[in-house]
Amino acid sequence: MFEAIVAAVAVIAGMVASVVGFGIGSLLTPTLATQMDMKLAVAAVYVPHRAATAYRLWLVREHVDKSVFKSFGLTSAVGSLAGAVAGALWGNEGLGALLAALLLSSESAA
Numbered sequence: 616m617f618e619a620i621v622a623a624v625a626v627i628a629g630m631v632a633s634v635v636g637f638g639i640g641s642l643l644t645p646t647l648a649t650q651m652d653m654k655l656a657v658a659a660v661y662v663p664h665r666a667a668t669a670y671r672l673w674l675v676r677e678h679v680d681k682s683v684f685k686s687f688g689l690t691s692a693v694g695s696l697a698g699a700v701a702g703a704l705w706g707n708e709g710l711g712a713l714l715a716a717l718l719l720s721s722e723s724a725a
Contacts, residue, residue, distance in 0.1 A: 617650055625663075632667070639663055 631638030647656035
């Protein structure tokens with residue numbers, strides 16, 4: 616029964632994602648997390664995310680501004696890794712405090 620629910624949610628999430636650009640992680644991760652550990656649910660949802668991203672990149676490969684891709688891609692990768700390391704070292708509370716500080720500092724700079 617759970618497999619049928621996951622399949623239905625995956626189809627709905629795919630339809631939503633194809634129109635608005637998000638939905639797979641927002642819908643499928645909580646559904647999977649009802650029956651498995653959250654880390655495993657996130658890992659399971661990573662697979663279709665990665666496949667969809669690779670497919671979209673392949674479709675638009677001739678139209679990608681390589682300088683923007685390099686600068687944004689490198690910044691995004693470094694930020695993701697830094698966030699993962701901070702989360703592993705400091706836990707959720709420490710990471711939350713770091714993100715709060717960054718939000719407050721960016722708000723005061725504006």
